[in-house]
Amino acid sequence: QSVLNQPPSASGTPGQRVTISCSGSRSNVGSNYVYWYLQRPGTAPKVYMYRNSQRPSGVPDRFSGSKSGTSASLAISGLRSEDEAEYYCAAWDDSLNGVVFGGGTRLTVL
Amino acid sequence: QVLLQESGPGLVKPSETLSLTCSVSGGSISNYYWSWIRQPPGKGLEWIGYVYYNGNTKYSPSLKSRVTISVDTSKTQFSLKLSSVTAADTAVYYCARAGQDGPDFEFWGQGTLVSVSS
Numbered sequence: 001q002s003v004l005n006q007p008p009s010a011s012g013t014p015g016q017r018v019t020i021s022c023s024g025s026r027s028n029v030g031s032n033y034v035y036w037y038l039q040r041p042g043t044a045p046k047v048y049m050y051r052n053s054q055r056p057s058g059v060p061d062r063f064s065g066s067k068s069g070t071s072a073s074l075a076i077s078g079l080r081s082e083d084e085a086e087y088y089c090a091a092w093d094d095s096l097n098g099v100v101f102g103g104g105t106r107l108t109v110l
Numbered sequence: 111q112v113l114l115q116e117s118g119p120g121l122v123k124p125s126e127t128l129s130l131t132c133s134v135s136g137g138s139i140s141n142y143y144w145s146w147i148r149q150p151p152g153k154g155l156e157w158i159g160y161v162y163y164n165g166n167t168k169y170s171p172s173l174k175s176r177v178t179i180s181v182d183t184s185k186t187q188f189s190l191k192l193s194s195v196t197a198a199d200t201a202v203y204y205c206a207r208a209g210q211d212g213p214d215f216e217f218w219g220q221g222t223l224v225s226v227s228s
Contacts, residue, residue: 002154035213037155044204044218045155051211088155092212098170099145099157099213 003028004089004102011108017077020105022089024070028100032092034072036065039086039104048087049074076107084109112137114205114219122199122226128192132205132219135186139163143208144181144188145215148201156201160208161188195226 005023012018022034034052037045047056049065052072062078072091076083089102118130132144145160159169161179169177173192181188192199202223206215 033211033213035211035215037215044206044221045215046218047214047216050214090155090157090213090215096171098159098168099208101155101157101213104154 002103003093003096003100004091006087006089006102006105008103009106009108011110012076012079013110014079014081016079017075018079018107019076020074020087020089020107022072022074022102024072024091024100026070027095028070028091028093029067029072030070031094034065034067035090036074037088037090039088045088079109081109083107112207112217114207114217116203116205116219116222118222118224120223120225122195122224123228124196124226125194128190128195128199128224128226130190130203130205130222130224131187132189133185133187134207137207139181139183139186139188143210143212144179145206145208146179146190147204147206147215148199149204149221150198150201157213158190158192158203197226200224200226 036049038048039045052067053065093100113135115133140163143160146158161181176193178191202221204221205219207217
């Protein structure tokens, strides 16, 4: 059971917009930055969104992040086949005094 | 470009201690948090803990009693020791560099699979 809650799966067709949610509590998402990672099979995760809504260089502007209260979300517009991957959210948890991850969302492009 | 490379045994016997080292190149070890993260086969990511360049550490509460993370700035390396391992500790172990935010893992090693089996 992960501290941050994500849907196990999401899907969309090419060109669609998909949103992945990340639900936490006041001690993590509610009071700290949320990060999003993309992981492809057999490779290390890569940061795709930092500090809730900041996009690292090299990440397409089709990706956007937001946070409200104790929930955060990652939106992908103009879905492409190469977006198919596992997505994880992460945050610092003040109560646990450590980093917590979501369980991951497998995005499928139909 | 900062590069991280994990090294250590790929097979550990139950009840023994898992030991891994992460070698850092292409950047300073100072002013960053050097972390270990693991991923059991087919499962999600789990933060194990970190060591700051000055030796300060923080560990996951669920692993705290069995984990030691240390840093050797002269060798630009940091290490993980996990004692009393069981099959549940079988995972890909990643080392990563984080900044002040905590979960800002900008650079990762490629990961190394450690299996716990007799």
